[in-house]
Amino acid sequence: MLDTVWPDSWRAAFRIELRAEAIGLAWRGWPVIPGTYPDAEPGAAAQSATSMWTRPTPAHDDWESRIGAHPQQVAAWWTGRPYSLLVATGTLVDAIEVDDQLGRRAAVLLRATGQPAPIVALPNGRWLFLTVSANGVPRTLSDAEGIEWHGEGSWVPLPPTPFRHGVVHWRVKPEVWGWKLPSAEVVHDVLVRALEGEPHPHALRQVLPVEPSAA
Template sequence: MLETDWSDGWRSAFRCELRAEAVGLASRGWPVMPGTFPTGSEWTGRQGAESDGPRPIHDDWQTSAGSAADHVAEWWSGQPYNLLLATGVVLDAIEVDADLGRGAAAALRAVGVPTPIIATPDGRWLFLVEPGTALRSELADLATLHGTGSWISLPPSPYLHGVVHWRVKPEVCGWRMGDPNLVQDAMIDALTCTAIEAELVA
């Protein structure tokens, strides 16, 4: 996959957009924080730390992630930091691959249950759910639960080859997070349908 050309002009424009989004989410009480961002083929923004994806720039991110709008605005005053959210506070996120994500989203639409969904440029879908529910054993090898002690990237965070975006915006759901049991039901239903289709083809 081709890398995105993050020129100075693009980085400046994204910094303004990221800052506005961070301030808006902070005003809703979301614990946002700055993360490393792409420059060329590397992630930068944190000294002495190499990674293959975004990560918090502060070691004390679990206590410094905050919702004070003026503090958040200051973070994004100079760099186009990735927009991260500390999970396990206002929401958890269930991460799956794009195929399972599309199937689960279709299952949720079929029963009229809107849930905020994020997609990353590297083919991962994240379903934002109410915090505190464990991942079921059926999904243990196929999904990752981001809860306490973890984080996720929020739109419009830049990646090496694209931008994180909403598949279903929180506004569509009235800013309510998905029911984690219903979302996991939808994922399991999607797996069942995929298995049945594979048997029919075989």
């Protein structure tokens, strides 16, 4: 885990950034909740936990009751101890988690349609496509191996949450699109097309016949 070898001043700055991001998202109405942090507690037990760290989970058993907390409460949670930044899914936001290959194909197709979507990259090579909440996903996606829908009762990490080998970051920031989440149907459709192997837009243009120029 990167954080274990950072100087104390860097660790402090990193945790301040996590707190600031959590407060900012809470002010925008995003259901942020505290997540576990790899070296949150001192001692040998914490070192053992850090060595097994993979990804964060909610730091409190009653995390679902904390959804929708006021930004002031969020600020209090992140004061005095480090937490990862999680957002609960199923109320305002959902997420579709896919592998790197499918994520790249879907991002290209999504860009080609002109439909924006915030996209999160995880250090383990997974991608998260954020959408407004929905009741489910198409069966093509739910039955596909390696695709996970995060809806009601789940959560996803947001930047700059630490993982064992890196930090969560934005591939497409929500502010780029005015903090507007795309409809789930649009993103689901793009992911289905990417999963079924729809050609890359540039490749498609290369195989289409070229109209002869006018004499």
